Amino acid sequence: MSDRTTDSEAETVETWVTEARRKVEEGTFGPPDLDRMVSLYNRTRQRLLYVHAGSPSIYSNVVAAALHEPVAGSITEIDPMAPELPYETVHAAIVDGWRVIHFPSQQAFFDDREIDVIGYEFILEKLENYHD
Amino acid sequence: MTELSTRSPDLLSDDQVLKFIVHGYHLVEPEFPEKFNESICEQLDRAGGNTGNGILDAVPMLEEVFDHPEVRGTLISLLGEDYAMNGHRHLHSNEPGSHSQGWHQDGTNVRHHQIWCVLAMYYPHDVPAEQGPTVVMPGTHFRNAPSDRLQTYANIKGQVPLTVNAGTVVIAHYDLWHAATLNRSDRQRYMLKFLFDRQSEPGPPTWNHAPDTVDEVAQRRIREQVSPQGYSSDYYKEWELRTEMWHWLLGQHAAVPPGAFKDMLS
Numbered sequence: 001m002s003d004r005t006t007d008s009e010a011e012t013v014e015t016w017v018t019e020a021r022r023k024v025e026e027g028t029f030g031p032p033d034l035d036r037m038v039s040l041y042n043r044t045r046q047r048l049l050y051v052h053a054g055s056p057s058i059y060s061n062v063v064a065a066a067l068h069e070p071v072a073g074s075i076t077e078i079d080p081m082a083p084e085l086p087y088e089t090v091h092a093a094i095v096d097g098w099r100v101i102h103f104p105s106q107q108a109f110f111d112d113r114e115i116d117v118i119g120y121e122f123i124l125e126k127l128e129n130y131h132d
Numbered sequence: 133m134t135e136l137s138t139r140s141p142d143l144l145s146d147d148q149v150l151k152f153i154v155h156g157y158h159l160v161e162p163e164f165p166e167k168f169n170e171s172i173c174e175q176l177d178r179a180g181g182n183t184g185n186g187i188l189d190a191v192p193m194l195e196e197v198f199d200h201p202e203v204r205g206t207l208i209s210l211l212g213e214d215y216a217m218n219g220h221r222h223l224h225s226n227e228p229g230s231h232s233q234g235w236h237q238d239g240t241n242v243r244h245h246q247i248w249c250v251l252a253m254y255y256p257h258d259v260p261a262e263q264g265p266t267v268v269m270p271g272t273h274f275r276n277a278p279s280d281r282l283q284t285y286a287n288i289k290g291q292v293p294l295t296v297n298a299g300t301v302v303i304a305h306y307d308l309w310h311a312a313t314l315n316r317s318d319r320q321r322y323m324l325k326f327l328f329d330r331q332s333e334p335g336p337p338t339w340n341h342a343p344d345t346v347d348e349v350a351q352r353r354i355r356e357q358v359s360p361q362g363y364s365s366d367y368y369k370e371w372e373l374r375t376e377m378w379h380w381l382l383g384q385h386a387a388v389p390p391g392a393f394k395d396m397l398s
Contacts, residue, residue, distance in 0.1 A: 052288075063289045064288040119361060
């Protein structure tokens with residue numbers, strides 16, 4: 001099983017660059033530092049958050065959400081004991097660092113009588129470090 | 133013949149029928165004789181595995197569940213006096229450690245805004261939230277959405293876990309979105325799903341209809357906010373679809389045209 005590491009727990013690109021600057025100034029920067037950079041890059045995985053909003057606006061209320069973790073065996077499911085949805089709006093998720101990679105089409109199929117699915121689907125991603 | 137099976141059916145009121153139309157389900161909590169539900173659980177344990185449509189032969193006491201006056205009264209109210217039990221039925225055993233199903237509507241995606249079939253889900257034991265309750269999404273029986281398109285949803289605002297007492301029978305419109313959920317407990321969860329079919333077009337109301345008060349009740353229920361999308365375009369379309377189902381049940385078989393909600397505003 002893989003675990004997600006937060007910025008405070010593991011080396012990030014920013015901390016690597018700070019360290020690299022110091023080593024360059026000291027003249028101690030070398031191939032092992034480049035290897036660490038590659039390793040750091042390879043630990044990055046894509047978390048996905050499917051969000052259904054009340055309208056195609058990023059400010060409309062979120063009506064459904066499904067978080068998918070990039071971890072083997074991870075399952076996303078309906079939870080009868082779940083707390084509130086993670087964000088009130090797509091905008092709130094963006095403020096928290098999520099990037100929108102799929103926007104609902106404003107020109108989606110329209111029917112003046114029937115109704116179909118609930119909400120408008122946004123797909124968001126967040127790249128974070130994982131270690132096995 | 134038991135005392136219960138000879139009692140007159142407990143028919144629904146206008147308000148209960150309208151609430152079913154808006155929400156898509158109705159909870160019946162019949163009182164069964166002492167140890168009745170426990171006895172069914174023991175028989176289900178003995179029957180073991182999935183008996184498919186043969187569950188009624190394996191556990192004949194289940195007939196008494198659907199003969200209960202409150203259950204019969206609900207079925208008569210929604211399906212007419214000549215309703216019939218469908219030959220298909222299923223024991224859903226949700227085992228400890230299970231994962232949730234995806235949201236789905238049963239069957240194929242041929243939808244209408246009428247009531248020709250209902251699911252009757254009987255729970256022979258208490259179902260707390262950690263024991264894998266069925267979850268339903270109110271109002272979704274009007275949504276013409278193939279189950280494949282529902283698979284990117286997980287939790288939906290307003291979903292209702294059916295955490296019920298032993299003996300509860302949930303009567304749901306056949307098209308209502310539902311799913312079994314993860315069972316965190318160390319006990320299996322039983323649910324017996326039976327189908328009941330309407331045999332004929334609605335005529336005069338088969339429930340406790342009160343013509344003097346029904347208009348006020350209908351006005352209130354038809355406008356009820358159920359969808360998590362709030363006051364959206366769908367909300368006003370729902371008024372029309374609910375009205376069409378209500379009129380149909382009253383024996384008025386004319387479609388409600390788009391835009392008719394404006395006449396309901398006054």
